[in-house]
Amino acid sequence: MAPTLLERQVLRARNGLAVLAGENRPPVAQSPRDLIWRRDKARLWRYRSEGPRYRPPVLIVHSLVSKSYVLDLLPNTSMVRYLVGEGFDLFLLDWVPPDAADAENTLETYVEDYIPGAIQALLRESGAEEVSLIGYCFGGVLTLLLTAGHPELPIRNLVVMATPCDYREMGFMSNMFRERRLDPGDVIDDIGLVPARALDEGFQTLKPTDQLVQSVNLFQNLWNDEFLEGFLAISQWARDQVPFPGGVFRQTVDVLIRRNALAEGVIPFGRGEVRLADIGCPFLNAFAEQDGITPAASSEPLTRLVGSDDATELRLESGHVGFVAGRQAAKVARPQIADWIRQRSEEL
């Protein structure tokens, strides 16, 4: 039964005081997992399950610009927990926030070294011969470069979620660099990183009234414990940005933003180039209509740029975060992504 008006005011006062005091921080990333491989700041986790029902295992490659607990935010909204529950042998390639030693990392560092190393460890650990990859946000860019540039890797399926491709459509932050109002050196700090604060401020500038709307939403639903838990978890994640390695940032600006190489389908990479048309494995391009960080128009071209005969588009009515956590994620995104992978996997 819904609480009365008076009860709501009491609950609102109780929860409001707890929020002000910094209490009731929701515990995030609760799914049990084991660290099975590490190299520098790369960490490969395997989620515990009661025994996978499908092969090959699934490896999520997380973005470099945020923390991976968005994939395992709360038990009832966890993408990780959902995929494990659906019978997948799930691995996550995560990145410890970079420091000065990572400042000169480039895209090649991740694509030529860390991800192949993690795949090798995954195959050894699971005994599988192939792997399905999921790349989230900038992690999708890494998996695209990997799959296009490494046909020798046994990648069965590739799923990219909220992955930028056409940087002309990426809006204000991209335009600042594309139109040379700013150069990478303007935002890279003394130890060679783009500070987390710069990214946070950039994302906030995209929607100037967002903070106000969020505060009003919070006040309106402050009595609702379930809403509050989800709200606090997502707010915590959204403000919990990580620094970005300066080397990768220079390359992102030069190659991805200014040359718009992903949208051209040919990306200067390593000593040569990689072509998205060389991606021949089954491919799922999932993106969100209301995504303000990676707009749908930026992700959309990927489906036709890859060379796969089995390229599918999944268009969702949500935002960037609502993609992996939230009602749309629970009802549409997660089930459809899981179904798509399941149809291209073997039952054990």
Added chain:
Amino acid sequence: MLRRLFDAFERPLAAASEAWVQSGAFMDLLAVGFKLQRRLTAETRDALERALGVWGVPTRGDLVAVINQLAGLERQLRELGAQARRREPAPEERYPSAPSEPALAARR
């Protein structure tokens, strides 16, 4: 009721502010402001460090230099590790299920 009133006020404001953020004038202003702030911060820091240097007090610049030296050493160690790994078996040996060269050529 109050929420509807807020939405009626906020929605046009949000649309206008988001359009303004994407405008050339805003981006020009932001870029200039950003560079100015960075320059002022650097100059203030330099002045402070020069003053502290007179008294022999270690400064932020000294600390950054040490951090960068340590980071350089760590990168050298990583490179040595990478060289050792490159002596490991070739990819086709590491991934026995990988498609053969003719299959790869056909795929391309």
